[in-house]
Amino acid sequence: MGEQHHIVMLPFMAQGHLIPFLALANQIHKRFGFTITIATTPLNVRYLTAAIANNSTKSSKINVHELPFNSCDHGLPPNTENTEALPLNQIINLFHASTSLEIPFRGLIDDIIIRDGSPPLCIISDVFMGWANDVAKSYGTLNVTFTGGAYGTTAYTSIWQHLPHRLTKNDEFNLPGYPDSCRFHITQMHRFLRAADGTDSWSRFFQPQIGYSLKSFGWLCNTAEEIEPFGLDVFRKYTKAPVWCIGPLIPPSMLNRNSSSRVIEQHAGRKPGISPEKCLQWLDLHSQNSILYISFGSQNTISASQMMALAHGLEDSKRPFIWVIRPPIGFNLRGEFKSEWLPTGFEERISKDNQGLLVKDWAPQLDVLCHKSTGAFMSHCGWNSIMESLSQGVPMIGWPLAAEQGYNAKMLVEEMGVCVEITRGVQSNISRDEVKKVIETAMGKGDKAKEMKKQAEEIGELIRAAMSEEGNKRGSSYKAMDDFVTALVSNGKGLA
Ligand code: UDP
Numbered sequence: 001m002g003e004q005h006h007i008v009m010l011p012f013m014a015q016g017h018l019i020p021f022l023a024l025a026n027q028i029h030k031r032f033g034f035t036i037t038i039a040t041t042p043l044n045v046r047y048l049t050a051a052i053a054n055n056s057t058k059s060s061k062i063n064v065h066e067l068p069f070n071s072c073d074h075g076l077p078p079n080t081e082n083t084e085a086l087p088l089n090q091i092i093n094l095f096h097a098s099t100s101l102e103i104p105f106r107g108l109i110d111d112i113i114i115r116d117g118s119p120p121l122c123i124i125s126d127v128f129m130g131w132a133n134d135v136a137k138s139y140g141t142l143n144v145t146f147t148g149g150a151y152g153t154t155a156y157t158s159i160w161q162h163l164p165h166r167l168t169k170n171d172e173f174n175l176p177g178y179p180d181s182c183r184f185h186i187t188q189m190h191r192f193l194r195a196a197d198g199t200d201s202w203s204r205f206f207q208p209q210i211g212y213s214l215k216s217f218g219w220l221c222n223t224a225e226e227i228e229p230f231g232l233d234v235f236r237k238y239t240k241a242p243v244w245c246i247g248p249l250i251p252p253s254m255l256n257r258n259s260s261s262r263v264i265e266q267h268a269g270r271k272p273g274i275s276p277e278k279c280l281q282w283l284d285l286h287s288q289n290s291i292l293y294i295s296f297g298s299q300n301t302i303s304a305s306q307m308m309a310l311a312h313g314l315e316d317s318k319r320p321f322i323w324v325i326r327p328p329i330g331f332n333l334r335g336e337f338k339s340e341w342l343p344t345g346f347e348e349r350i351s352k353d354n355q356g357l358l359v360k361d362w363a364p365q366l367d368v369l370c371h372k373s374t375g376a377f378m379s380h381c382g383w384n385s386i387m388e389s390l391s392q393g394v395p396m397i398g399w400p401l402a403a404e405q406g407y408n409a410k411m412l413v414e415e416m417g418v419c420v421e422i423t424r425g426v427q428s429n430i431s432r433d434e435v436k437k438v439i440e441t442a443m444g445k446g447d448k449a450k451e452m453k454k455q456a457e458e459i460g461e462l463i464r465a466a467m468s469e470e471g472n473k474r475g476s477s478y479k480a481m482d483d484f485v486t487a488l489v490s491n492g493k494g495l496a
Contacts, residue, residue: 005121005489006035006112009146010105012126013044013098014083015298016382019267020222022051023249024124024146025062032485034121036062039108041069041101043081050269067104074100084299085334088192088402095128095205102131109139122488124220127153130212142217142491144484148383148404149223150245151231151415154178154238155407157214159189160206163196177238187424188406214239217491220484222247222383224466225476227390227459230415244484246477248387248463254370255391255467264366268298273360276367279322282357283368286320289375289453292397292439293368295324296380300401303426304328304341311342313435314356315349319443320373321356324363329426334361369394376442378422381405381412390418393460395452397422397442417455420448 007028011021018040025036038048048064071080074097076090083091113119119139125132127147136143147153158177159165164184165173171186178184186194196203218241225232225245236243253264263276272279283291294310296302302310307328314321326333328341337360339347350356365385368374369392377389378397386408389396396419398409412419422438423430441448468475 004035005032006037006116008108008112008120008123009036009038010101010123010125010129010132011038011040011044011146012128013041013081013094015047015268015270016384017126017128018044018047018269019051019384020148020247020249021124021126021146022048022062023251023267024220024222024246026055027246027249027481028485029061031481037065037108037112037120038062039065039067039101039105041081042066043079047082047269051267054266054269065108067101067108069097069101071097073097085332086299087329087333088190092192092201092205095209096201098129099131099205099209101129102135105132106135109135113139122217125213125216127157127213128206128209130209133212133216136216142488144218144220144488145213145216146220147222149228149231149386149408149411150221150235150243151228151411152383152404152408153219153221154231154235155184155410156404157210158238159184159193160196160203160210163198163203165189165194166197177234184407184410187428188400188410190402190406190425191427214241216241218242218244218484218487221245222249222387224248224463225480226462226466228411228415231411242487244480245466246481246484248391248467248477250388250391251366254366254388255464257464264364264370266364267366268362270298270362272362272364273324274357274363276364279357279359279364279367280371282322282354283371283373285354286373288372289443290320291368291371291373292317292319292321292376292378292443293363293365293374293394294321294378295363295365295385296326296399296401297382297385298362299333300380301326301328301333301426302399302401304330306423306426306428306430307341308343309430309432310435311346312432313430313439315343315346316432316436317439318355319439320354322359322363322368323356324359324361324365326361376439381408381419383408386412387463390416390456390459391463393453393457395419395442395449395456397438400424401426416459418452418459420452 011017045064045066119141122142123136124144133143172183192202379385380401381398398419398421400406400409466475466477
């Protein structure tokens, strides 16, 4: 594999997609020395460039290529190139707008052909950028789709392809690809998917894009073979294509439990609302496994009434917590946080005795999860958050909100036994008592908490073993990356 190969990557424009794509680029470049070009819109190029600059290995060999994009041409607010500040009902415009990148993306491939003398070895694209499959075919190269977990990806793709909930009046339904014993529930889907009938704007984007992705040469999953055997079995049968589990691609310092480095590199290129050092100092004040960390990912928030109930329940629980807080649904997510969204005097009370730390908008999540004081993670169950948490043996309280999060939570509860769900979505009512109760279940002295912790620790071990790079202890994810690159190179030769 001595040749200088070139791989082009095409992530969807969302923080939770840019982060693993950059990690994948770093990994392939570091292991095989290939040239990697990540193509995205100007604002997302800035995030990637900032994340690369923060990275201790300074992966200067990762090229980041700007694809011109003007959000106003697509009915989006000015300078909107990422899901982060968009309300859910406008996100669909960003999805449709992403297909306009095909023309400049083809221009990039043309330029590469002129420079390198041949098309790239492969285009690795996001499951939402299915059109890349056509581009790859027309240039005589391969397209591979990169996704998160196998269980959630199968459920998400199968639901979009078949809309099985439309065929029944029941709230529960079977899903093609899954055995009949594995039933799905309408509340695990977000409201636009529930309403989808194949003709609406959401279906018109997701059905074809997912369909094209299912025609790709194979799939890279940001998961480890050993942690979701059932999910991988259904995924392989569903896609009928090669699947390489090469993850979870989290910073190496998170995988080394004896690492002396205190602050983990910032992986997102977004400025946290508190410095990692201050956050660590606060965590140091607390005892082992005592803190509940609460975050709904890079772009989500909850409703105003849920926020109130969560705040009251946290206070009632008397447990210490770090809460990444954003304005509730219906308000500008990037706007100022108003104290009226929380109970009167809440912030003063929780800071007086260090019970709670509110972090506005963005936290140094990896530092929090790696700290020994962190005992559980209340999460929207985005795939990156799940992997980051379980790699540290931290069990979860699931509050899925959108995308494939409901199915991820189902797997965490039913297959892994590392999670209890508090509620689903932003329209549900929760009470302060329910909040207190679920925290007690996950973090108290009862059997459930002990069992979840034990399972999370075991999965953490499996993750570390799968990612091991050490000589004769090389793990399954390390080897899968070799297999993937071998398949690309041998197929590339076949095509030439
Ligand atoms: N993240 C972070 N700080 C925050 C919120 C999120 O660093 O305050 C990172 C988190 O570590 C993860 C990513 O953003 O890598 C979120 O990805 P995930 O798949 O969990 O959710 P998404 O944002 O895609 O819904």
